[in-house]
Amino acid sequence: MDSSKFRRTTARRTLAYISTLGSTQLHLRNPFVIAAWSVAFPGMGHLLLSKYLRGFVLFLWEVYINYKAHINLLILYSCIGDFEKAKQVTDIQWMSLYIPTYIFSIWDSYRTTVDLNNEYILAKREDADINSFTLNFIEINYLDKRNPWVSATWSLLIPGSGQLYIHRLITAFFLIAWWIIISFNSKLLPAAHYTAMGDFNSVKSILNMQWFLNIPSVYFFAMYDAYVNTVENNKLFDWEQSKFLKKTYQFTSFNMPSKNDESGAKMHIVSTFDHCIYLELAITEIEETGIKKENILAIPMDKKNDDIKLFDSIHNSDGLSLLDLPAILAVIFGIFGGIYGFVLKWGPFLWGLIAILTGIILGLIIKLILIKKSNHENQKKGTEVVLIIECNETELDMIKSILWSNKALGVSSLSINKN
Known part of the structure; x- marks a missing residue:
């Protein structure tokens, strides 16, 4: 049996x-x-x-x-x-x-x-x-x-x-x-x-x-x-x-930006987000435009455990x-x-x-x-998620617009100059 x-x-x-x-x-x-x-x-x-x-x-x-x-x-x-x-x-x-x-x-x-x-x-x-x-x-x-x-x-x-x-x-x-x-x-x-x-x-x-x-x-x-x-x-x-982002948007086949990339036809868009529902709205809207899951890389950032924040907020909650x-x-x-x-x-x-x-x-x-040992630097809010999207140059402006409309903290495009 x-x-x-x-x-x-x-x-x-x-x-x-x-x-x-x-x-x-x-x-x-x-x-x-x-x-x-x-x-x-x-x-x-x-x-x-x-x-x-x-x-x-x-x-x-x-x-x-x-x-x-x-x-x-x-x-x-x-x-x-x-x-x-x-x-x-x-x-x-x-x-x-x-x-x-x-x-x-x-x-x-x-x-x-x-x-x-x-x-x-x-x-x-x-x-x-x-x-x-x-x-x-x-x-x-x-x-x-x-x-x-x-x-x-x-x-x-x-x-x-x-x-x-x-x-x-x-x-x-x-x-x-x-x-x-x-x-x-x-x-x-x-x-x-x-x-x-x-x-x-x-x-x-x-x-x-x-x-x-x-x-x-x-x-x-x-x-x-x-x-x-x-x-x-x-x-x-x-x-x-x-957990969701790591399981769904971290494919080993993702084409990371590299000077050894010979395709030359692809662009990479890098954006940063807080953990929020707008992050998932942005990703799913980008997928609806035809971008495959395999071309989206989401990297949740680990938080420093010894930071002590005096005031909890919607994005910073240390449990103290x-x-x-x-x-x-x-x-x-x-x-x-x-x-x-x-x-x-x-x-x-x-x-x-x-x-x-x-x-x-x-x-x-x-x-x-x-908790006096907590200083000003420890209270600064850092990036929580980094999002990298591989796309064609013609899709660049559309994807940037989607990211900005869904409350991205920052957006930039990356194109490798092969000289």
Whole structure:
């Protein structure tokens, strides 16, 4: 019997899975950052890992058990020194259920991150192909490059909308729903209104602090999750397109420009591109003019691994998130700003905003100090793909026009002078 019939036809591990509901991928993560989000709100660390079922269960558990045990009120009164009130509001029975699962959430998110980092290394070595486009009767999803700062900005305006921007529909709907629930129960919008009017006593009287102290965690988690996943989606797009170009447009028969070429009738056009959809549009349009695949050479450029870029962009994403520490400090400072704002003149809403801004600025300063070794040269964006096309002299202007119209960074023609 032919044993080849029983061989695997699919990869054992893949780096990503693209479905109509979203894109799930493996990438390296810092276990301490993931654990820190689980400290802020159980379930969030697992959601960052795309462990949705476990993350949703722990998130709902946190909301329900925290509410029944009055954990947030316990924190509030303990921090302002009213320990008798803290004892009175706490439900000991529910709190006994709360603590073990809270610790499990932190431990399990850390452990899972370590495991998934190892799985990522193995999947990267296996280097299996992925399907970058999916379509069915209700939705379309595809790999594309998007700006991480646009994701972060939309999430700051409407938590969950940054996830919609990058097509993480499950997380987006979950965050939007819970942002509405938490904002409504905490009386966030009326508190914002009274704060703007300067009526700080009304703010203190209407805010439900049990719900209000959840807001910094949910708000900045939505921003951080959208930002990080946009960065990783961009890197995944570059990787997938590089594999496609190497497989499809690197024929050994390609006639490289050479002074030993005796044909004398051929021209070579050299152009440079970023990794983007316009690169593939340019190549396929050139093929439609009659240029064969064998006459097109695409060379994805390797990126220097030790470059540290301070700001991720649509084309430069090194995976070193500038926002991890600022987001975590914003959550911590925001919670304590709301707590002490409960007894200070300006109220929890305004002091929460002041504390959040302080946490973000402090986090940015620390991050910038930690990566100070990054210099101006390391931040320059280099060419990502070099495209060489062999054609006749009569086709030169047409192909150049196609390249320029599809956002080529540079285009030049090469003709060997045989003297």
